[in-house]
Amino acid sequence: MIASGWTLRRTGSLVERNARIYRRSLSPVLASLLEPLLYLLSIGFGVGTLVGKVPGIDVRYAAFVAPAILATTAMNAAFNQMTFVVFTRMKTDRTYDAIVPTPLSIADIALGEVASAVLSSLLPSIGFVLVMLALGLVVSPGILLAIPAALLVGYAFGGAGLAVTTYLRDFSDFQLIQLVMLPMFLFATTFYPLSVYPGWARPVVEILPLYQSIQLLREPALGIFHWDIAVAVLYLLAVGSFGLALATRRLTRQLLA
Amino acid sequence: MPPFRAVDGIDFEFGRGEVFGFLGPNGAGKSSTMRMLGATSPVSAGTLRVLGMDPAEKGPEIRARIGVVPQDDCLDRELTVRENLFVYGRYFGLAKNVIRERIAGLLAFAQLEEQADAQVETLSGGMRRRLTIARSLINQPEILLLDEPTTGLDPQARHVLWDRLYRLKRDGVTLIITTHYMDEAEQLCDRLAVMDGGKIVAEGSPRELIDAHVTREVLELRFPADDQAEVAERLRAAQLGERIELLPDRVVVYADDGETVLVAVHGMSLAPITALVRRATLEDVFLKLTGRSLID
Secondary structure, three states, rough: OOOOOOOOOHHHHHHHHHHHOOOOOOOOHHHHHHHHHHHHHHHHHHHHHHOOOOOOOOOEEHHHHHHHHHHHHHHHHHHHHHHHHHHHHHHHOHHHHHHHOOOHHHHHHHHHHHHHHHHHHHHHHHHHHHHHHHHOOOOOHHHHHOOOHHHHHHHHHHHHHHEEEEEEEEOHHHHEEEEEEEHHHHHHOOOOOOOOHHHHHHHHHHHOHHHHHHHHHHHOOOOOOOOOHHHHHHHHHHHHHHHHHHHHHHHHHOOOO | OOOOOOOOOOOOOOOOOOEEEEEEOOOOOOHHHHHHHHOOOOHHHOOOEEEEEEEHHHHHHHHHHHEOOOOOOOOOOOOOHHHHHHHHHHOOOHHHHHHHHHHHHHHHHHHOHHOOOOEEEOHHHHHHHHHHHHHOOOOOEEEEEEEEEOOOOHHHHHHHHHHHHHHHHHHHOOEEEEOOOHHHHHOOEEEEEEEEEEEEEEEEEEHHHHHHOOOOOEHHHHHHHHHHHHHHHHHHOOOOOOHHHHHHOEEEEEOEEEHHHHHHHHOOOOOEEEEEEEOOOHHHHHHHHHHOOEEE
């Protein structure tokens, strides 16, 4: 098949290209740290003084919110990379028109982009953990699991983002994406625990990929080691893989016309 | 509505070291043919072998041995000239030191040594096109596919580019080009397939095509626009030349000896605004075969 199969070497060559572009400047990493920092300061510390402690969890409010904001940071880094950046490469830069004639298959391109997204969520995540450490918000060595967890979050939202991108028609469609992403950010237990919701609403929240991401980071960060982390891992792997497979399928049709 | 057929049953062969051209207007199916040759577009019916391999099964293997110069340069604008070549070499799995060695030669070939560390953004159109060609050569391809290589370039940049392509031909690279410029086709191509509406309407060397389909010379006559049709009728009635074509802005008479026909035209007391005798070109071949001109 013209499109089928991927190899590590071919996929790696695209990751190498993207890394070459990312490393040209540090400002995107700093920019992707700014927004979570503002949330942490305003809500974690600001609103936190009114909240005191979260019921059932014996940590200050900012320490409860921080892992969730970390999950959001990893999500945004990967998702923005796979939507806005990839869409620009497809429509404006025509990057893939130059890559398709090389030995790279569409599977190589899709996987290479998602792998790049995973890597691009790494630096902001490490940066945010360091900020948490500096602000005294690290309460358990379980925070170390946050780094591999952030990579998994990057995979889930990288794969999903790439799939979403194959449905976009033009840049105004990004407003529709915001219409989904913003409510998910606000309601996926970022700022309060699931117990706030009435029983019927909880499954709706639990199905959100950001909720699973937050679970995966927050519980170990707070020193809670529960089997539901395994559910989150499997769920996020499934979301990323489904997105990647769907994106590969659709890109094959779009790039090999 | 039935699906659009960009290419509808074409039959051709090309050999090693040859410059083979697809000549035709926009929408003739040239680019679609090139994508199939480059193993980036599936063939829905028929048989295609590139370097003896089936693109449906050996896509990556074929693409590893060919070079493609797309119509739009599609360069990495965030990277420098050198980085563009380097990144591209990595797509072909070449070792870093091998790529570095080749880049030196390619920069010289593309006359871009001074721009090696410049951002692509700062290059002129001609330089970008030469970089795109250099990029396509990073894997030392046996076949180079060039889609409209000089479209959008100024005359001087075109000649520089043609010169580079001659050098590749001399080095034994098979060149497959598409063009809608008949001068480019005549200059560069050993053999041509004239395409129209997804079909090949004629094939041969530029000389063979001209000899087979049109006369040696062409007489172009311009009359006041209102008179053209009537004049064309009178010339036809007088059986001047071998064939008479009425175009919106001129009457074209095909004849082996244009001067003799012109004398006869004057003898009919017709007074063209301008009269030009010229050698027949591929443009005339195309007009004869399709009834249309190459550039609309």
